[in-house]
Amino acid sequence: MRILLVEDDEWLAESTARALRSQSWVVHTSPRGEPVPLSLNQDPYDLLILDIGLAGIDGFETLRRVRAQGSQLPVLFLTARDAIEDRVRGLEGGADDYLVKPFSLNELIARVRALVRRSQARTGNTLQRAALRMDLEARRAFIGEEPLALSAREWEVLGFLLARADKVVAKEQLALASSGWEQGVSDNAIEVCISRLRAKIEPAGLRLRTVRGLGYLLEEA
Structure with missing residues (x-):
């Protein structure tokens, strides 16, 4: 699982990322909200953990920009604010859950697992890796937003x-x-099909590799 953690408190970001990585998850961190929408477009993430009180644009504005570009990525808010209206504002703005600081790292991990499970249930008819997405119900494939024939x-x-x-x-x-x-x-018919697919999915950041004597391996380039 790939997680983007946006937190400007260096100590908290480091300790939180370390706890998440202990679950064998890939965690990238950012201290500011401005780069987040572009990062989500460029890299495939499974979850965004977003602090509200960021320097520069705050978590509310960061979330607004993420949702404005059409992203349905699960978002977990981290906040030190006790006001109920802040939590309501975050949820109404498109956050899926929140944790109030200070929080238990075990609770954070449990919330992360629950959010990703719910997200996967919502996207059960979709296969996605890197920029490639296959809508199994509509039988359509896309690289980014471009249809793939x-x-x-x-x-x-x-x-x-x-x-x-x-x-x-x-x-x-x-x-x-x-x-x-x-x-x-x-074997030749399979190889011809693999060769065509190899060229078609390369722009999505995927590689279809031949493993001699065994078969084929689809992986991120």
Whole structure:
């Protein structure tokens, strides 16, 4: 899981990031809110943890800009403010949850897990890695906001690989996974399909690597 933590208190940012990384999560930190919308566009994150009392633009304005660009990323507010109206304002502005400082790191980790579970339930019909997104219900694929043209065969193979990203998939599995292929499909037919997909998904920041003697591996470039 990839998390962007926006906190201008250096000690708190470091201790919070360390606790999150202890769960084997990737955590990037930023002391300011201004770069956040661009960072979310450029990198795939699963959660934004956002302090309200930031220098420069505060957490409320940062969240407004994030939601204005269409991001549905789960957002957890961190705040030292006790006023109920601040919590209400944050939730109405698009935050999914909040924690009041000082907070227990164990509670933070539990809140993070719960938010990501809810987010995954909402996006159960979508596969996404880096800038590539596959809408399984609409049977449409996108790189960023640009539609990606795929044949029926390419759709089946890419969906199978994307659901198993970072795992080696054998040619035999790909043949069986594609509804339009016979079990005895030639190795050459699979290789042609893989070659076409490789070129199509490269702009999304993905690499489709051949693992000699084993199969194929879809990973971030």
